[in-house]
Structure formats: C-alpha cells, structure tokens
Amino acid sequence: MQLTAKHQEYWNRNLRITGILLFIWFVVTFVVGWYARELSFDFFGWPFAFWMGAQGALVVYVVIIWYYARYMNKLDREYDVHEGDE
C-alpha cells in the first residue's frame, strides 16, 4: 500500500515534536547535571541544581509526556489516522 504525502507529513510532524521534546529532556537532565556545581545559586532554600535533580526535572518529564500525548492525539484526528471511537 502506498503512503500519501499527507501521511508523510504526519510522520514528519511527529518526528519534529519528538525531537523538540527530546531536546528539552536532554537539557534538564544532562546539561543541568553537567553544570550542577556552577548552578548552585539559592532557589527558595534549595541550591538550584539540587532542586532540579530532586523535583524540577521530574515535573518537566511529566509535562513532556502529557504534552506529547495531547499533541499526538490531536494530530491523529487532524490527519485522519485516529482509531475508531470506543
């Protein structure tokens, strides 16, 4: 079966959002982790890097996954590749 241009576009948009979210994931995990010693300014009582590792990054992860699910579920409908309603 042949994929249409529209299908290709759907996949490209999926790859784009995946890439963007992966980049955010990388920054909050590894970039903040790498510079943890430098990023130890006070943040409501916590050193910032410690707070990011213990709380901040976790919140970002939850939001990334929530946003991806929402975005893709909408995209499915927009490109008419969604599953039948149950």
Place this chain on the structure above:
Amino acid sequence: MAGAPQSKTSTGVFSAGSQKSFNAQLKKVYTWYTGGFIFFIIALAILEQFGLPRNWIGYIFLIATVGLYAGIGIMSRTSDAAEYYVAGRRVPALFNGMATGADWMSAASFIGMAGTLYLTGYGGLAFILGWTGGYVLVALFLAPYLRKFGQFTIPDFLGARYGGNIPRFVGIVAAILCSFTYVVAQIYGVGLITTRLTGVPFELGIFLGLGGILVCSFLGGMRAVTWTQVAQYIILIIAYLIPVIWLSIKHTGIPVPQLVYGKVLEKVSAREQQLINDPKEKEVRDIFKKRSDDAKARIAALPGSLDAEKARLTKEVEDLKAASAPEDRVRAAQSALDKVPKSADEAKAAWTKDVPLAARSGPPLRHAEAFPGKDEKARDVSRRNFLALVFCLMVGTAALPHILMRYYTTPSVKEARDSVFWSLFFIFLLYFTAPALAVLVKFDVYTLLVGTEFAKLPQWVASWQRVDPSLLSIIDVNRDGIVQLAEIAIGGDIVVLATPEIGGLPYVVSGLVAAGGLAAALSTADGLLLTIANALSHDLYYKMLDPNASTARRVTISKVLLLVVALVAAYTAAQKPADILFLVSAAFSFAAAAFFPALVLGIFWKRANKWGATLGMISGLGITFWYMITTQVWMREVIFGTPRSVPVSLWWDIQPISAATFGVPLGFLVIIVVSLLTPSPDRQTQELVEHVRYPSLAGDTLRTEGT
C-alpha cells in the same frame, strides 16, 4: 483469537460489557477498596489503643494484604490467551498507569531510595532522575508503536520486525537475563520484609511471600497481575505518604513536604558545617582513623604483633587492678583480654574487620553539594559517573520487558500514550517525595539525635539497635556520654522503616509501611515472573518449537514454567547473594544494551535489518556483560578467580554499575553499520514499520490486534 475484546471465560468484576461501563465499574470498585483500606487502618489503630499486641498487628497486615491479593487473583483466573497474556487489552489508561507504577516501583524504590539519598546526598539523585526520566523515552519512542504492533511480548516484536527466529531468540535470552537478575532482588526483599513484619525466619519469609506472588500470577496471568497491581499501588502510596506528611508537620508545620523542605535543607546544610568543624566530632573521627591504621599495622606485623597485643592487654588489666580502678573498667579490660585472637589467622580475620573503619573517619558529606571530591579531577570523575548512571538507568527503564509489556494491555494507541503519562504521574508521587523524606530524617538525626546524652536516647533508637545493628548502631566511641554524628552508624533502609517511629506515630503506621514495602516487592516480582514465563512459553515454545500448540496448552505451559521459575528464583534469593543494589542496577544495564537500540531503530529506521539487529543486540549485551565481569571485583572473583586486591582498569573511570554506557552506543553503531552492509529488509517488513507508525491507516492490510 487475540482480537476478541471479550473472552468467554471471563468472570467476576474484572469483566464487563462496553469499555465505558467497564471503566466506570473499575472506578467504583477501587474507590470502595481505597475507602475500605483506610477504614481498616483506622480500625487497627483503635484496636492498638485498646492494647492489641504489636506482633498481632504485623500478622494481621500480612494476612489481610496477601489474602487480598490472592482473592483478586482467584477472581480474575483465566485460561484464555488474550486475557492471560495481555489482560484482554482493555485496561484503561489510568488503571494501567497505576499498575505500571506498582510494577515499576520495587522494594529498592520503596525502602532503599530515600535511604540512598540520605547516605549519598546529591549523588543519590541519579536514581531519582534515571528512574523517572526513562519514561520520556518510553512515551516518545516505544509505547504507542508497540501498542499498535499489538502482540504479546517484546521478543514478538523483534521476531516480526527483523524476521525470523534468531532475533527473537536473542531477545528471549536477554529478557530472561535481565528479568531474572531483577526478580532475585525482589524476592530477597520480600523475605526481608516478611521477616521484619512477623518475625518468621528469612527462608520461610521468602516462601510465604512467594505463595502470595504465585496465587496471583499463576491463576490469572496478566489479568490477575494487573488488577492486583492496582490494589498494591494504592496500598504502597498511602503507606509512603502518611509518615512523610506527618514528619513534615512536625518540622515545618506544613503538610506538603515536597514544597517546603528547601528551608529544612538550609538548616541541615548549616548544621553540617557546624559538625564538620566540631572538635568532639573530630576527636571521634580521629579515633576511627587510628583504629584502622593500628589494625593495618598489626596485620602487617603478624605474628609478633599478636604477642605484643596480649602483653599490652595483660598489663592494662594488672595496672587497673593495682590502681584499684572502678569495677566496670577492670571488667571491660579483662573481657578485651579474653577476646584476644588465639592464632595468627584468627587475628588477621578479626583485625581485618577494623580496617574499613577508616571510612568513618571522614567529615560528614554535604547533602546538597554536587560531585564532592578532593580536587578537580575527583570531582570530574564523580560527575562523569553520575551522568553515566543516569543514562543507563533511563535507557534501561525504557527497555525493561516487564514494563514495555504493560503497554500492550491498553485498548488503543491513544490510551497507550495517555497511560505513559499516568504511569509517570503515579511514580512521580513517590519519587518526588523521597528526597524530602531523606532531608527531613537527616534534620531529625542531625539536630535531635546528635548532642543527646546516651542515657536519654529516644525509644526508636533502642528498639532498632536491638532489631538489627547493621541498620543502626550508636556507640559512645570517645566516652563523653554525648552522641556525636560520627558515632552513629546507619543503614539506608532504616530511613523509610523507622520514619513512623521517628515521627512518633502509632505502631500501626509502622505495620502499614512494611505492608507497603511488601506490596512494592510483590507487584514487581509478579510482573517479572510473568515476563520470564511468557518468554519461555510464548516465544520459545509456541513461536519457535511448536507453532501448532493449542491456546489451552500454551497457557498451561506458561503456568507450569511460572512455578518453576519462581522456585528457582526463590532458591537463588535464599542463598542471600551479595550486593542487591548492584544486581538491580545490572538488570537495567543489560536491558538498556540489549533492547533499546534494536527496538528504537526497528520503529524509526526502515533500513534496519535482521543481521544488524541480531549482531547489534549481541555486541551491546556482550560488551556490557564483559565490562561488568572484568571490573566488578566480586563478579571477577567468582568468574575468573582473580583476587579482589588486584586493581581493576576502568575505561574512562566509569564504574561497572554503568556498563551500558558502552553497550548502548555500540549497539546502535553495530546495527547501523551491519544493516548498511547487508540487503534491506523486504517489502513486507517495511509495511510493518509503516503499520506501527500510524494509529490507523486506510488500506492497511495488516491486522491490528485487539482494537
């Protein structure tokens, strides 16, 4: 077969007509269940006030919770393949999220995590980051696509995508290797908690817990495991949060520890500075240093040093007697003399125990400081290892078969995506709290315990010292009658286990915490055993050996294998293998290196082919395994017989625990290079890739299972 959303053998509350009414019914059942459980705790608390003995509370918790899990197992018994392997594919996103949460959070998360944070400060955050951030990879790269593919196991995907039995077989071996390593650690945890809860011997504890695991997964497979895990999640999260909230009220007056412990951390940091410079603390640390050095010197000077030691102690006793010193000091000196080793070998064994005391001669670690180290190079190595561990745990999370399998059970791709969100949300509730708990307990120990007189130690200290000296022991090393921080030897597990007592809560909460730990260990063990049994019965037997086997036969074989695997795992755990935390982390490294590259490239790169995937998995897993057995001293000793004292040569100073740092990139590299050197996959395989990329595709000839 698997396509039918409803099975003929369904019975009880866990089956219903339409998805919508099923969902509504589940919500009702579990709301009543949660209410009933809270009522049960309150009733026990009241009975405790009326004098219900403590060990009775322990027994009631054990029998009630394990009985409950068994009850759910019996209610959801099934022999239908789709029900047995993937719970009929109609687990709603929210409930699959809870089940994944319980499946995911093991005894290590529930009991060990806060303790690790207490002991290692910032360094322990690698586990928090790794074990949550991995779900981002699950959501973006795997869950929706695997759900669309819609078979039963992870080797199923490898077999279909890469064509043939070789990739499937490598997948089976890897799935068993990482799941078995992991399940041994869980069963060990089950034994430990059962022992603590009821006082039965460790080996018996293992087999009691095993009964609870088996009733559930044996009768109803994935279906029973799913609904039990939801029930277990509810117990474990209640058990985790109640004591922390209480402790937070005690120290800050606010019941949201996660938001306010920053202020407590500030106080802890100030106190650390004080303790680092305190002369009494220094005195105790110097004593440990001296003992360690003395022991080393004496061992080196054997056998002469043994006679010298005997003479010294004899003289001390005589001197004390001559000076008519107090009775107890004479007696102490005499007993030290009586304990002097009889031979040089005995002396060596006894004195070697004192050498590690050097570890207690360092100043306390600064909790919030990232990558502590004496110089720039040490700090750099510490940073590198921290990030490598985070990487391995994350990629391992996104590759452990027992977790990925859970996303086969949702009704649709959309629900699979939502379900990853709920999974991480429910896991987040616990992981977000653990760092707060560690800091609150540290504050309690540093400010309330340190500085008290030995005569006035709090009740919980005495009781835990009696239960298990390896968890807590406080000895007045410098004989000043006051507790110094350096005099406290603490085991990580006590942080969670003793929190209710530190916070002054009734014993029923301690029982609840132990029941929560048991729920965490049992739920993870359930999922893992099922993964192993399915890999053997479904992938090895049905797909490779006897493709004509009937459904009933496959399910029966899976049940028998489950029993066998469980017994082997329990037997292994009863040997008390060394280093549980290492085993758990090793399972993550194995899974990361074996599965992640092959799964991700299988979905995102059409060109990846059979030989690329096969060799990639073998080389990734191979190098991880090789690095581990050559650099981890006790594994090296077991396998090659190399003595532990021989120095290891690490690559870029990466610790063996993060061996997948090399395995994952190598896996990707080999798959890409080998695939490009060999012919592309056929048209049919390429269509399969397109099939999994779109939740629904007009004109798609491939069947979607279960939607």
